Amino acid sequence: MYVYDELDRGLVNERVEEFRDQVSRRISGELTEEQFRPLRLMNGLYLQLHAYMLRVAVPYGVLSSTQMRKLARIARVYDRGYGHFTTRQNIQFNWPKLEETPDILAELAEVEMHAIQTSGNCIRNTTADQFAGAAADELEDPRIWCEIIRQWSTFHPEFTFLPRKFKIAVTGAVSDRAAIKVHDIGIVLVQGADGEVGFEIWAGGGLGRTPMIAKKIRDFLPAADLLSYLEAMLRVYNRFGRRDNKYKARIKILVHEIGADAYRDAVEAEWADIRDGALALPEQEISRIREAFTPPAFEVLDTASTAFEARKFEDRGFARWVASNVRRHKVAGYAIANISLKPAGGIPGDATAEQMDAVADYADRWSFGELRVAHEQNLVLPHVRQDDLYDLWLALGSVELDAPNIGTLGDIIACPGMDYCSLATARSIPIAQQISERFADLERLHDIGSVSLNISGCINACGHHHVGNIGILGVDKKGEEFYQVTLGGQADENASIGKIIGPGFASDAIVDAIETIIETYLSVRQDDESFIGTLNRLGQTPFKEALYGTA
Amino acid sequence: MALLKNGRLIQDRWTTVDNLTDALKPGGVLVPLELWLAERDTLRGKSAVGVILPNDADLDLLADDYDRIAAIVLTFPSMVDGRAFSQARLIRERFGFDGEIRARGPVIADQYLYLLRCGVDAVEVPDDTNVESWLRNARRFSAVYQPAADDRIPAYRRRHLVAASAIAS
Numbered sequence: 001m002y003v004y005d006e007l008d009r010g011l012v013n014e015r016v017e018e019f020r021d022q023v024s025r026r027i028s029g030e031l032t033e034e035q036f037r038p039l040r041l042m043n044g045l046y047l048q049l050h051a052y053m054l055r056v057a058v059p060y061g062v063l064s065s066t067q068m069r070k071l072a073r074i075a076r077v078y079d080r081g082y083g084h085f086t087t088r089q090n091i092q093f094n095w096p097k098l099e100e101t102p103d104i105l106a107e108l109a110e111v112e113m114h115a116i117q118t119s120g121n122c123i124r125n126t127t128a129d130q131f132a133g134a135a136a137d138e139l140e141d142p143r144i145w146c147e148i149i150r151q152w153s154t155f156h157p158e159f160t161f162l163p164r165k166f167k168i169a170v171t172g173a174v175s176d177r178a179a180i181k182v183h184d185i186g187i188v189l190v191q192g193a194d195g196e197v198g199f200e201i202w203a204g205g206g207l208g209r210t211p212m213i214a215k216k217i218r219d220f221l222p223a224a225d226l227l228s229y230l231e232a233m234l235r236v237y238n239r240f241g242r243r244d245n246k247y248k249a250r251i252k253i254l255v256h257e258i259g260a261d262a263y264r265d266a267v268e269a270e271w272a273d274i275r276d277g278a279l280a281l282p283e284q285e286i287s288r289i290r291e292a293f294t295p296p297a298f299e300v301l302d303t304a305s306t307a308f309e310a311r312k313f314e315d316r317g318f319a320r321w322v323a324s325n326v327r328r329h330k331v332a333g334y335a336i337a338n339i340s341l342k343p344a345g346g347i348p349g350d351a352t353a354e355q356m357d358a359v360a361d362y363a364d365r366w367s368f369g370e371l372r373v374a375h376e377q378n379l380v381l382p383h384v385r386q387d388d389l390y391d392l393w394l395a396l397g398s399v400e401l402d403a404p405n406i407g408t409l410g411d412i413i414a415c416p417g418m419d420y421c422s423l424a425t426a427r428s429i430p431i432a433q434q435i436s437e438r439f440a441d442l443e444r445l446h447d448i449g450s451v452s453l454n455i456s457g458c459i460n461a462c463g464h465h466h467v468g469n470i471g472i473l474g475v476d477k478k479g480e481e482f483y484q485v486t487l488g489g490q491a492d493e494n495a496s497i498g499k500i501i502g503p504g505f506a507s508d509a510i511v512d513a514i515e516t517i518i519e520t521y522l523s524v525r526q527d528d529e530s531f532i533g534t535l536n537r538l539g540q541t542p543f544k545e546a547l548y549g550t551a
Numbered sequence: 552m553a554l555l556k557n558g559r560l561i562q563d564r565w566t567t568v569d570n571l572t573d574a575l576k577p578g579g580v581l582v583p584l585e586l587w588l589a590e591r592d593t594l595r596g597k598s599a600v601g602v603i604l605p606n607d608a609d610l611d612l613l614a615d616d617y618d619r620i621a622a623i624v625l626t627f628p629s630m631v632d633g634r635a636f637s638q639a640r641l642i643r644e645r646f647g648f649d650g651e652i653r654a655r656g657p658v659i660a661d662q663y664l665y666l667l668r669c670g671v672d673a674v675e676v677p678d679d680t681n682v683e684s685w686l687r688n689a690r691r692f693s694a695v696y697q698p699a700a701d702d703r704i705p706a707y708r709r710r711h712l713v714a715a716s717a718i719a720s
């Protein structure tokens with residue numbers, strides 16, 4: 001993991017002092033709420049329906065056990081004993097007091113954490129593949145480049161008051177687990193002609209009320225040019241992105257309105273002028289950061305562990321958990337263990353302080369002290385010996401974190417919705433809870449197999465409903481909550497936006513509608529075809545007929 | 552309005568005018584971009600002329616003028632409209648302008664560091680401005696992560712400077 005040097009440490013501490021100063025100037029009245037708002041947002045502090053909400057950055061989803069314990073402490077001391085992991089690999093605390101937020105930030109700084117640029121119209125926390133450094137299909141660890149971007153984008157003097165928020169995602173693997181095509185900028189690590197690592201660059205993806213898949217801007221960018229190219233991309237956006245309408249201010253609208261070619265031309269022209277300047281990354285710095293992500297001291301193990309195989313044979317519950325929650329690791333004898341934060345009937349992404357502490361202990365015992373947050377709102381222990389999986393599973397069970405449902409219908413992404421959010425037009429958490437309860441039967445859940453279901457409580461799409469195989473959008477229809485269903489969304493390397501299937505459903509009918517969709521799939525699927533496979537083969541018709549009858 | 556420049560609050564000696572007659576009176580004047588473009592040949596004869604740029608102005612329009620203009624006023628319609636930050640850097644770094652770049656609009660102390668780093672060296676502020684607040688913000692951070700229009704060395708280079716004394720400075 002990256003460890004702060006004295007420059008990094010100094011900056012984060014100075015930021016805490018700056019915010020302490022801003023809070024006291026707000027309380028004294030020197031700053032108006034209008035002036036304070038953008039400042040607090042850039043420190044992750046939102047005003048929600050009932051209270052302030054503090055969003056803490058988990059840079060590219062990576063946490064140490066020490067950091068996780070600190071999050072547990074903050075949940076316990078400053079909040080109501082829990083935290084909420086988000087689709088942007090961050091964590092949110094829902095009940096902090098304004099006066100206490102500088103103290104929370106000071107505690108975070110002790111463990112090299114912060115809330116810098118987790119909100120506001122600036123470059124947000126860069127997200128990455130949650131299996132970075134562990135995935136078997138990885139070209140290089142994307143965290144190296146995320147950390148370089150994190151530093152460059154932090155307190156960027158030119159890009160702190162952009163037209164709108166700006167999100168960058170990076171993947172180093174063949175399978176895109178970071179949803180890079182629905183980000184403002186998506187970066188894929190690729191190999192150049194001479195075998196060196198460089199980047200494929202995408203721009204203009206996004207969700208919200210105008211969902212768009214990103215356009216490819218460049219096939220290959222040499223590694224040392226990463227920052228100058230990003231600076232050119234951001235400068236064109238800062239100067240020419242729309243500011244007249246906040247819903248048209250994202251870069252996706254600029255790229256869409258002027259066209260990807262014109263955007264690319266403007267970027268390349270800008271880049272030509274700055275490419276050889278001070279932004280060219282020194283090889284020494286790339287090496288320094290690459291070293292920070294040197295793999296931990298893996299043991300040399302056999303690919304297959306007989307003990308592990310025996311345990312799976314003996315214990316069906318364990319076998320089921322392995323089948324859904326464990327992924328292949330790049331090192332023989334190791335595995336990636338996903339920890340589902342989606343118990344049937346639970347609030348997606350919530351974890352209690354006790355669970356956070358427990359998971360930190362498991363990371364120390366079984367995963368070199370490392371943890372990850374996935375954009376699906378789950379946690380990951382990236383480096384577990386296959387031989388340790390059984391003990392891990394038992395331990396997870398003791399804190400109710402053993403739900404065997406990663407990638408299944410139970411693994412629902414949901415935004416906070418009406419329960420917390422002032423922009424919501426409908427509730428999303430209770431719908432997620434009802435659906436996961438309806439499909440709580442594990443036999444059935446695993447028979448249904450891989451399907452993503454995402455719920456947003458309004459058109460802003462924080463719950464990624466556009467890119468769920470099944471998407472649910474809560475809307476307000478004459479004072480009543482209604483739920484619109486889309487089918488066919490995908491967030492991976494085949495990214496696509498789901499299509500609305502028909503009229504929406506009332507809150508007491510939406511769960512039945514989802515069940516009808518699933519039953520339809522089960523009745524028409526071929527062999528072990530996935531939900532999305534069936535949908536792509538047959539289109540929406542059978543689902544439409546099942547839901548609305550034949551016209 | 553006063554002017555915050557070089558760490559001090561000073562009296563603004565420039566007058567903003569909107570027509571040629573006033574522009575040709577003695578003393579420093581700040582003129583709108585359109586007036587400059589229309590009367591550039593006449594105005595070039597005068598030493599102390601500054602140009603007021605809208606934040607969506609095409610900077611190439613002044614390509615031949617940067618060495619003849621004494622000051623450029625960048626416009627911030629609101630504190631969160633950050634287009635002029637890019638303009639400032641381009642005017643300094645690409646066009647090599649070395650006169651005064653001033654910020655006009657409701658910017659606040661907490662943005663001072665960003666303004667300075669982008670090459671703005673003067674800010675129009677209310678007469679009763681708490682200068683200490685502004686200066687504290689300008690000095691707040693002991694390192695920078697990226698190059699800009701100032702001469703601060705970004706962390707990714709500073710870390711690798713051989714001389715330990717350079718790191719301490």
Ligand code: HEM
Nearest residue numbers: 048086087088206207208209250415416421422460461462
């Ligand atoms: C009360 C808190 C929140 C507010 C007020 C809020 C507000 C918004 C708004 C206004 C947008 C639309 C932006 C646009 O289209 O330009 C948006 C998008 C988004 N938000 Fe939130 N949000 C909140 C909580 C969350 C949470 C909890 C998550 C993660 C679980 C999240 C993740 C996202 C994502 C991923 C997008 C859409 C993707 C994109 O286009 O970038 N937000 N949010």
Ligand code: SF4
Nearest residue numbers: 415421424457458462
């Ligand atoms: S999608 Fe809407 S309801 Fe849900 S968190 Fe975002 S803004 Fe709030």
